[in-house]
Amino acid sequence: MHAFDYATPESVADAVVMLSDPGKNACVLAGGTDLIVQLRENRRRTDLVVDVKKIAELNALSCDAATGLTIGAAVPCYRIYGDGQIAAAYPGLMDAARLVGGTGIQGRASLGGNLCNASPAGDTIPPMIVLGGEAEIAGPDGTRKVAVEDFCTAPGRTVLADGEFLVSLHFPAPAPNSGAYYRRFIPRNEMDIAVVGVGASVVLSGDKSSFVSARIAVGAVAPTPLFVSAAGEALAGEPVSDETIQRAADIARDAARPISDMRGTAEYRKHLTSVLTRRVVQGAVQRAKE
Amino acid sequence: MSQNGHKVIGTRPIRHDGVDKVTGRAIYGADIQLTGLLYGAIKRSPHPHARIKSIDTSRAEAHPGVRAVVTAHDLPQIADKLADLGEAIVNLRDASNNVLAYGKVLYKGHAVAGVAAVNLHVAQEAVELIDVEYEPLPHVTGVLEAMEDGAPILHEDMKTTSMGEETDKVSNIANHFQHKMGEPDDGFAEADVVVEREFTTQTVHQGYIETHNATALWNEEGQLTIWTSTQGAFSVRDQMSEILQMPISKVKIVPLEIGGGFGGKISVYLDPVAALLSKKTGHPVKMTMTRDEVFEGTGPTPGSYLKVKMGATNDGRLTAATAYMAYEAGAYPGSPVGAGAGCIFTPYDIPNVQIDGYDVCVNKPKTNAYRAPGATNAAFATETVVDEISEKLGVDPLEFRVKNGAKEGTRRADGPVHPVIGCIETTEAALNCEHYRSSLDKTANGKVRGRGVASGYWFNFNGGRSAISVSINPDGTINMLEGSTDIGGSRASIAMQLAETIGLEATDIKPYVVDTDSIGYTDVTGGSRTTFGTGYAAHATGQALIREMKERASKLWDVPADAIDFADGVFSYRDDAEKRGTFKELASQAGDAGGPVVAQVSTNPDGSGGGAFATHVVDVEVDRETGKVDILRYTAVQDAGTAIHPSYVEGQMQGGVVQGIGWGLNEEYIYNDAGSMTNASFLDYRMPTTLDLPMIETIIVEVPNESHPYGVRGVGEVPIVPPPAALANAIYDATGVRLRDLPMSPPRVQQALAENGG
Numbered sequence A: 001m002h003a004f005d006y007a008t009p010e011s012v013a014d015a016v017v018m019l020s021d022p023g024k025n026a027c028v029l030a031g032g033t034d035l036i037v038q039l040r041e042n043r044r045r046t047d048l049v050v051d052v053k054k055i056a057e058l059n060a061l062s063c064d065a066a067t068g069l070t071i072g073a074a075v076p077c078y079r080i081y082g083d084g085q086i087a088a089a090y091p092g093l094m095d096a097a098r099l100v101g102g103t104g105i106q107g108r109a110s111l112g113g114n115l116c117n118a119s120p121a122g123d124t125i126p127p128m129i130v131l132g133g134e135a136e137i138a139g140p141d142g143t144r145k146v147a148v149e150d151f152c153t154a155p156g157r158t159v160l161a162d163g164e165f166l167v168s169l170h171f172p173a174p175a176p177n178s179g180a181y182y183r184r185f186i187p188r189n190e191m192d193i194a195v196v197g198v199g200a201s202v203v204l205s206g207d208k209s210s211f212v213s214a215r216i217a218v219g220a221v222a223p224t225p226l227f228v229s230a231a232g233e234a235l236a237g238e239p240v241s242d243e244t245i246q247r248a249a250d251i252a253r254d255a256a257r258p259i260s261d262m263r264g265t266a267e268y269r270k271h272l273t274s275v276l277t278r279r280v281v282q283g284a285v286q287r288a289k290e
Numbered sequence B: 001m002s003q004n005g006h007k008v009i010g011t012r013p014i015r016h017d018g019v020d021k022v023t024g025r026a027i028y029g030a031d032i033q034l035t036g037l038l039y040g041a042i043k044r045s046p047h048p049h050a051r052i053k054s055i056d057t058s059r060a061e062a063h064p065g066v067r068a069v070v071t072a073h074d075l076p077q078i079a080d081k082l083a084d085l086g087e088a089i090v091n092l093r094d095a096s097n098n099v100l101a102y103g104k105v106l107y108k109g110h111a112v113a114g115v116a117a118v119n120l121h122v123a124q125e126a127v128e129l130i131d132v133e134y135e136p137l138p139h140v141t142g143v144l145e146a147m148e149d150g151a152p153i154l155h156e157d158m159k160t161t162s163m164g165e166e167t168d169k170v171s172n173i174a175n176h177f178q179h180k181m182g183e184p185d186d187g188f189a190e191a192d193v194v195v196e197r198e199f200t201t202q203t204v205h206q207g208y209i210e211t212h213n214a215t216a217l218w219n220e221e222g223q224l225t226i227w228t229s230t231q232g233a234f235s236v237r238d239q240m241s242e243i244l245q246m247p248i249s250k251v252k253i254v255p256l257e258i259g260g261g262f263g264g265k266i267s268v269y270l271d272p273v274a275a276l277l278s279k280k281t282g283h284p285v286k287m288t289m290t291r292d293e294v295f296e297g298t299g300p301t302p303g304s305y306l307k308v309k310m311g312a313t314n315d316g317r318l319t320a321a322t323a324y325m326a327y328e329a330g331a332y333p334g335s336p337v338g339a340g341a342g343c344i345f346t347p348y349d350i351p352n353v354q355i356d357g358y359d360v361c362v363n364k365p366k367t368n369a370y371r372a373p374g375a376t377n378a379a380f381a382t383e384t385v386v387d388e389i390s391e392k393l394g395v396d397p398l399e400f401r402v403k404n405g406a407k408e409g410t411r412r413a414d415g416p417v418h419p420v421i422g423c424i425e426t427t428e429a430a431l432n433c434e435h436y437r438s439s440l441d442k443t444a445n446g447k448v449r450g451r452g453v454a455s456g457y458w459f460n461f462n463g464g465r466s467a468i469s470v471s472i473n474p475d476g477t478i479n480m481l482e483g484s485t486d487i488g489g490s491r492a493s494i495a496m497q498l499a500e501t502i503g504l505e506a507t508d509i510k511p512y513v514v515d516t517d518s519i520g521y522t523d524v525t526g527g528s529r530t531t532f533g534t535g536y537a538a539h540a541t542g543q544a545l546i547r548e549m550k551e552r553a554s555k556l557w558d559v560p561a562d563a564i565d566f567a568d569g570v571f572s573y574r575d576d577a578e579k580r581g582t583f584k585e586l587a588s589q590a591g592d593a594g595g596p597v598v599a600q601v602s603t604n605p606d607g608s609g610g611g612a613f614a615t616h617v618v619d620v621e622v623d624r625e626t627g628k629v630d631i632l633r634y635t636a637v638q639d640a641g642t643a644i645h646p647s648y649v650e651g652q653m654q655g656g657v658v659q660g661i662g663w664g665l666n667e668e669y670i671y672n673d674a675g676s677m678t679n680a681s682f683l684d685y686r687m688p689t690t691l692d693l694p695m696i697e698t699i700i701v702e703v704p705n706e707s708h709p710y711g712v713r714g715v716g717e718v719p720i721v722p723p724p725a726a727l728a729n730a731i732y733d734a735t736g737v738r739l740r741d742l743p744m745s746p747p748r749v750q751q752a753l754a755e756n757g758g
């Protein structure tokens, strides 16, 4: 690890100034569960670490039946699933928040950090995509909003420009008769990076016999978490059945463009995409029925 | 009182070192702090095979805070010489070149230079400033590829030894040997069922939590002291003396607590480098490895290729067996293929056997001992074939094993004849256990379930050299110094044997593992020898103390020593019931009758460490779609001879099983085309976590070892032997598909099921 400076701005504006300094290679610190590891292993170098945990907007956490859910970019997982109302309303998001690391890591790790780290295998990203999440970004030119599915551009790369950082994440209130689910496949029962992760959200008809709409996103099978809109669209208006669900699973499998690495071959990942998509859509349907 | 009339043996006292360990007070290598301490780091090869054209250390030496840089040129050049390190025989020239590469690097991670600096960060920065010019060479990492003509050659001067004779052929095959007994061709001709199969296993690491470390101080008199984590302080002393070409009297090794070894902490890696850096700087130098350095720069156990053929008659008798075993040695000769060959068919009584073993160099780290080295690879092959034969014959696989089981008088294919062993008793205990008798639903939650069994053997080394030195306190407690480092509860098991012998409680003995200047030569804690060998010395020490106490009593009571008896912990004069006393009572007076009571004993028993046999039963659940295997229930049965401290026997069994499960299901070194390990971290080198395991059930069988006063057999190694085969057999039972390549990780299982319609 190399030496660096450390700053704790208390406002969005101050943070933007620090991050915009052209003379400095600055980076944002939220929970640090990715960043500190990367710095220690010399996978990343920086002159200035800007700790955003003292900024009020980044610690916001609110849930409202009308306007939906707002999660400050630095809010750690334990606060999210520790809030009974949020946990009940967004079980698909909790699947992922409860799964990042162990208890210790969840005391620090944030959804914002998971998204900005832009790993293709980031576990919270597919559920944020299927829940229609939106990222609020602050920068030298003010603030802007970007859909979560458009946020990551390549492994470790995002839409954030110089001087910009993520302030918060917003999710609409869940529709009636809806359900969401996230699941990943790992070779063990703990301590692994997803070989494949699939998130799905569905809205069912009043009698719960058919799909009104659906969104499906897959992790670890492309350079970025993949929003497979065609898979969800294929379900819209269709009856809830093994056949329709399998069709969506096949579309997701065909959309996957995985690589072969030490976590699995491309062929295996494509196969798993189909298996998991089927199981995850079934899980989401189950929740919509409950 | 426990069984067999013992008072202490067979009970479960709290271990002497337990409280300090669970409260974090125990001192490990990384805890050492000395005045003026410098920190070291190692420069490692990025290439799996390359010639070193030049090493320029000037930029590193000029870096602020750097105090010294060393390379292989700072090591004395030593000639070929074989040394027995306890669990492996190594050529000391290779050992030296493995510590710091000379001329060529032979694997990615091979150490090339060492740096000492004022702190670790500076040392790590300096490592990046050492400029090494390499000429990359073609590499080979697979054992069969390495054996082919035209394969890249690691050692241009190494000629294959075949059947004990050096040939003219330069190849990566260091050695080919053969064991033959009877006439296998005739045996197969007699057989009604013959099964021949091929198997592969991958490189796996011991995965001890504590990484290697060494702190060296080379003082102004030329006296070298090393504080380190090791399984054998005297072995480290020997290696340092040879590699640094310095007198043994100038080297002192202080063994600290050890956070796991499993065979991997016998060879030295950092110690000579830290010593050279200390010599150059005049300061103590501390070095500790990171996890990726442990994976890439220390000795795992080898990947292998095996072909096993076995035949049996319709009435269920094994008639013949052959094995072709090719094991990766890693960068330098010395794989455990010899040990594997000694174990491969040993649970069975087979009249006609031929075993061919090959020790093959590849561009991977030099392999090292790992819990029953070589035996797990071997059992994976044999035990899967035995399962298939039992199935073809329509007999219960455990009944088949009982029928063909080795017993006293059975000859092993590599020569030795078994003394009293518990092979059949262990298999019978498994056959009759509740787990094996219970029923198993073949499907649940959309998944399929199956049960598998497998057996295994490990030699357990002969006792070896051990020394014990005791001094008796006036209150009758005993300070017991020993040279055996404690990697698995041996302080307790040795102290208990001394306590039993002289009629004290385990807590009356205070055991200490001491440095090489403070006790007689003691062989490594390895080969499952310590509770046997150093326990043997503890028993002898107890006998010496009884003799000594009789002398003291004879003076105190003014009676002849040979008229004093010792029984049930009491010394008594035969002719006067008033003249009696326990060990403790006598201890309080003994000082007046001849000075403090002390004793020193050393032993090297002739008898066998008592072969260890194990049979395991496992139930698995397989997700056919993902290929993931979950373990539902696991029972390990093992002959311990006599369980001195049953909890630690159970702990060894459970630990071995867990490591075997990891080896079977997920652990492997994954190499890319560039010859580089891609998963050198605990994130992607997948050892089982607690969430991947049920409680491992244990059944201890006790068939006493005739060569030990209390009947002890080694217990630490054999439990790793059966698991991969037991899992493969269980997966077959669940899915109808046999897996013959390790690890049986989800992608492999899924592919095998897809290809075979399982």
Ligand SMILES: Cc1cc2nc3c(=O)[nH]c(=O)nc-3n(C[C@H](O)[C@H](O)[C@H](O)COP(=O)(O)OP(=O)(O)OC[C@H]3O[C@@H](n4cnc5c(N)ncnc54)[C@H](O)[C@@H]3O)c2cc1C
Pocket (backbone or CB within 6 Å): A027, A028, A029, A030, A031, A032, A033, A034, A035, A036, A037, A052, A073, A074, A099, A100, A101, A102, A105, A108, A109, A110, A111, A112, A113, A114, A115, A116, A117, A121, A122, A123, A124, A160, A164, A165, A166, A167, A192
């Ligand atoms: C033991 C362990 C287990 C883990 N297990 C999992 C797991 O199961 N699943 C999983 O997906 N991940 C896992 N992770 C990775 C990590 O915990 C998650 O990615 C986590 O969500 C990161 O959040 P953080 O707040 O710690 O981010 P940080 O480390 O603080 O930041 C991550 C990255 O995002 C940038 N960043 C952070 N906040 C902002 C912001 N507001 N604006 C702009 N850039 C920002 C940082 O500069 C950095 O590049 C694990 C990590 C560890 C150490």
